[in-house]
Amino acid sequence: SSELTQDPAVSVALGQTVRITCQGDSLRNSYASWYQQKSGQAPVLVIYGKNNRPSGIPDRFSGSTSGNTASLTVTGAQAGDEADYYCNSRDRSGDVVFGGGTKLTVL
Amino acid sequence: QVQLQESGPGLVKPSDTLSLTCAVSDYSIISSNWWGWIRQPPGKGLEWIGYMFYSGSTYYNPSLKRRVTMSVDTSKNQFSLKLNSLTVLDTAFYYCARMPPPVGGSAFFDIWGQGTLVTVSS
Numbered sequence: 162s163s164e165l166t167q168d169p170a171v172s173v174a175l176g177q178t179v180r181i182t183c184q185g186d187s188l189r190n191s192y193a194s195w196y197q198q199k200s201g202q203a204p205v206l207v208i209y210g211k212n213n214r215p216s217g218i219p220d221r222f223s224g225s226t227s228g229n230t231a232s233l234t235v236t237g238a239q240a241g242d243e244a245d246y247y248c249n250s251r252d253r254s255g256d257v258v259f260g261g262g263t264k265l266t267v268l
Numbered sequence: 269q270v271q272l273q274e275s276g277p278g279l280v281k282p283s284d285t286l287s288l289t290c291a292v293s294d295y296s297i298i299s300s301n302w303w304g305w306i307r308q309p310p311g312k313g314l315e316w317i318g319y320m321f322y323s324g325s326t327y328y329n330p331s332l333k334r335r336v337t338m339s340v341d342t343s344k345n346q347f348s349l350k351l352n353s354l355t356v357l358d359t360a361f362y363y364c365a366r367m368p369p370p371v372g373g374s375a376f377f378d379i380w381g382q383g384t385l386v387t388v389s390s
Contacts, residue, residue, distance in 0.1 A: 191373030196314075203363055203380040204314065210371035215378060247314050251375035255327045257304070257316040 163187040163252040165260035172266040183248035193231035270295040272381035285352040290364030302367040307360040
């Protein structure tokens, strides 16, 4: 089965821009989706498709893909953006896979 | 507003079968969406369990396939998960979620339940 690899932890200074990456072969054929999970809460979808944001998600969140790497960019990070971020995709057989997650710290 | 709510036992014994239900509110389960289950051991990452269509078509995680059964009850607008031969490694928060038709080939879960903690212990 396919795998998605994320850096375990990333930090960003308040107000600066940070990129969280997700690598995997399945990303060559389908876009990644991204989720934000704050402590004690269920995950929330923040990016899906090429670069689509669900209603209510600030435009500070954006997504992109190059080859087998998907990226979630947070522009002007705020304290409230501190959370775990997960990517996911689906491979050709229909199996869904999640990345291991990245803990974002806003300094 | 669409809401999903998991229900089931919080404590189950090793070797038993876990049964969870996800009730869908303010949205018909008979739609173009798929319906999925995801779990998360405390302090760890997300693991996809499976997803299904209201017609009964299913996709299961290969690593769990031998132990998982998903079903749907359209009359109650809910879907269910059964996981057998439980071990302590199955202790996790279990989430149900809605999976819309793919966009750009991507699979995503746009609405999640609040999750329910299931502990496997004797």
